[in-house]
Amino acid sequence: xxxxxxxxxxxxxxxxxxxxxxxxxxxxxxxxxxxxxxxxxxxxxxxxxxxxxxxxxxxxxxxxxxxxxxxxxxxxxxxxxxxxxxxxxxxxxxxxxxxxxxxxxxxxxxxxxxxxxxxxxxxx
Numbered sequence: 001x002x003x004x005x006x007x008x009x010x011x012x013x014x015x016x017x018x019x020x021x022x023x024x025x026x027x028x029x030x031x032x033x034x035x036x037x038x039x040x041x042x043x044x045x046x047x048x049x050x051x052x053x054x055x056x057x058x059x060x061x062x063x064x065x066x067x068x069x070x071x072x073x074x075x076x077x078x079x080x081x082x083x084x085x086x087x088x089x090x091x092x093x094x095x096x097x098x099x100x101x102x103x104x105x106x107x108x109x110x111x112x113x114x115x116x117x118x119x120x121x122x123x124x
Contacts, residue, residue: 036083060094070115073113
C-alpha cells in the first residue's frame with residue numbers, strides 16, 4: 001500500500017511490515033539506474049571481468065571462431081563498446097582487430113550478427 005503512495009487508516013487486521021517504519025525505507029528511495037553506464041570500467045574492475053585474460057586466450061588467435069566473435073558484435077554488425085563488453089583496453093583493441101579480420105576474411109558477415117540469423121527451417 002505504501003508503494004502506491006496512498007495513505008491508509010489503521011484498521012483491525014491490517015498488516016504493516018516493520019520495515020516500512022525504518023528510516024531507510026521512509027526517507028531514502030531506491031536508486032534505479034535507467035541508462036547503461038557511460039564510462040567503461042576501471043582498470044581493476046576490467047581486469048577482474050576480462051574472460052580472455054582469465055582463460056589465457058588471445059582474441060587474435062580466435063579470428064576464425066565465429067560463435068565467439070558474434071557475442072561481441074551488435075545486431076547491426078558493429079563491435080560492442082567496452083562499456084558493454086567490460087574487457088580491458090588491451091583485450092578490447094585485440095578483439096576489435098580480430099572482428100575486423102574475421103569480417104574481411106568472410107568468417108562473420110559485415111552488416112549483421114550471425115547469431116540473429118534465422119535457422120534454415122524458419123523461413124517459410
